[in-house]
Amino acid sequence: MRKSLLLVVAGILMGGSAWAGDAAYEAEKAKALANPYANDFGPDKISDKDLASYPVELQDAYKNVLLIKCAKCHSSARPLNSQFFEVAGKGAEKQANLDKMKSTDSDMFFSKNVWQVETDIWQRYVKRMMSKPGCDISDAEGKAVYKFLSFDSQQRKAGKNKAAWKAHREKLLADFKTKNPARYKELYEK
Numbered sequence: 001m002r003k004s005l006l007l008v009v010a011g012i013l014m015g016g017s018a019w020a021g022d023a024a025y026e027a028e029k030a031k032a033l034a035n036p037y038a039n040d041f042g043p044d045k046i047s048d049k050d051l052a053s054y055p056v057e058l059q060d061a062y063k064n065v066l067l068i069k070c071a072k073c074h075s076s077a078r079p080l081n082s083q084f085f086e087v088a089g090k091g092a093e094k095q096a097n098l099d100k101m102k103s104t105d106s107d108m109f110f111s112k113n114v115w116q117v118e119t120d121i122w123q124r125y126v127k128r129m130m131s132k133p134g135c136d137i138s139d140a141e142g143k144a145v146y147k148f149l150s151f152d153s154q155q156r157k158a159g160k161n162k163a164a165w166k167a168h169r170e171k172l173l174a175d176f177k178t179k180n181p182a183r184y185k186e187l188y189e190k
């Protein structure tokens with residue numbers, strides 16, 4: 001009798017906490033969808049040609065983490081068309097590379113809505129997303145997808161692809177301004 005009562009209580013408690021977790025996740029997802037970004041209206045995949053040129057472990061992070069786990073609340077278009085650009089390098093090297101970029105790539109500092117160049121921006125954002133309820137990304141997966149996002153930004157948003165990126169991002173921003181002027185103002189005119 002006692003034992004079965006305990007089982008019932010345990011069942012209620014476990015069911016209850018799972019429900020609370022689901023509700024927090026649903027609320028976070030609703031928030032993500034109710035507040036769109038210009039990013040959301042771009043492609044939700046990168047081209048097969050680009051992907052094939054990436055190191056195998058980054059291709060895996062893209063397929064297994066970015067396309068699946070980073071698309072649970074909003075589409076994978078949100079990270080893939082983001083203005084975030086993390087400077088290449090390790091540790092203190094990054095600040096030196098950022099300083100260098102200010103003269104070698106001064107055009108990448110003209111609008112934060114096209115390129116937001118920082119030393120640790122993807123690391124910060126992946127951590128921020130991982131702390132959200134329902135984002136079940138392990139530390140290893142988080143690190144892998146962070147490496148993918150840094151590398152991918154350096155490939156598709158800089159070097160020979162700089163002009164194409166600028167045109168792509170400016171088109172997304174212009175279309176978004178027409179579609180959703182209030183949200184545009186909130187995000188991009190501050």
Ligand code: HEC
Pocket residue numbers: 025028029031032035037066069070071072073074078079082125126128129130132133134135136137145
């Ligand atoms: C649990 C839901 C959820 C998951 C899972 C999730 N996100 Fe988000 N994401 C959000 C919400 C909500 C926002 C709106 C801004 C905020 O709350 O930080 C957002 C915003 C963003 C933005 C826009 C930030 C900006 O200011 O321009 C990017 C980029 C992003 N997410 C990337 C990712 C990546 C990468 C992953 C996977 C590592 C991920 N998200 C997983 C909920 C989620």
